[in-house]
Amino acid sequence: MDSLTELHKEMRACRLCLEAGHEIVPGAVFRGSAGAEVLLIGQAPGVTEVEAKRPFNATSGTRLFQWLGEAGWDEDAFRARHYMTAVTKCYPGKDPKSGKGDRVPSKEEQALCRPFLEREIALVRPKLMILVGGLAIKLLYPAKLKLNEVVGTAVYFPPETLINPVNFNFDDALPVSVIGERLSVNG
Numbered sequence: 001m002d003s004l005t006e007l008h009k010e011m012r013a014c015r016l017c018l019e020a021g022h023e024i025v026p027g028a029v030f031r032g033s034a035g036a037e038v039l040l041i042g043q044a045p046g047v048t049e050v051e052a053k054r055p056f057n058a059t060s061g062t063r064l065f066q067w068l069g070e071a072g073w074d075e076d077a078f079r080a081r082h083y084m085t086a087v088t089k090c091y092p093g094k095d096p097k098s099g100k101g102d103r104v105p106s107k108e109e110q111a112l113c114r115p116f117l118e119r120e121i122a123l124v125r126p127k128l129m130i131l132v133g134g135l136a137i138k139l140l141y142p143a144k145l146k147l148n149e150v151v152g153t154a155v156y157f158p159p160e161t162l163i164n165p166v167n168f169n170f171d172d173a174l175p176v177s178v179i180g181e182r183l184s185v186n187g
């Protein structure tokens with residue numbers, strides 16, 4: 001039987017991208033446990049995240065927790081209570097073209113890592129997923145939507161529509177106005 005502990009072991013040991021020839025630094029970065037009400041998905045860890053083994057550890061964390069702070073979440077409480085992961089879980093290295101910023105994981109790396117993300121979502125079964133950045137948004141929102149149409153928005157899925165919690169049917173989404181009435185997530 002699939003368990004989150006077993007999945008975490010597999011992710012930490014995973015070398016799929018290296019074996020496929022991608023220049024990543026192995027050592028999956030994620031944090032959280034089953035029962036988390038919020039599951040936050042970023043793009044991929046940076047170098048300081050790998051060293052600290054903590055998602056959103058440095059500059060990206062400062063920015064993220066500014067946003068979450070505006071929504072009433074305290075950083076320490078959020079990190080202790082909720083689940084943080086990424087589209088791809090190993091550091092992809094610097095962008096070879098610019099030398100600045102981190103390389104965006106390729107489609108193949110995203111595909112190799114996707115089963116881990118799907119299993120995380122299925123095992124944690126969060127009430128709320130927060131997608132941070134274009135890569136995470138594009139994975140779960142319909143491709144036809146433009147990024148600027150999605151950023152800052154929220155959709156709600158009634159539990160009865162979540163037969164498969166990963167492959168949502170966006171036709172089932174309810175307007176954002178019902179979220180406050182139907183969803184309660186502890187901070």
Ligand code: SF4
Pocket residue numbers: 011014015016017018024026027028088089090109112113116
């Ligand atoms: S990014 Fe994902 S699929 Fe690639 S090596 Fe790391 S854990 Fe494995």
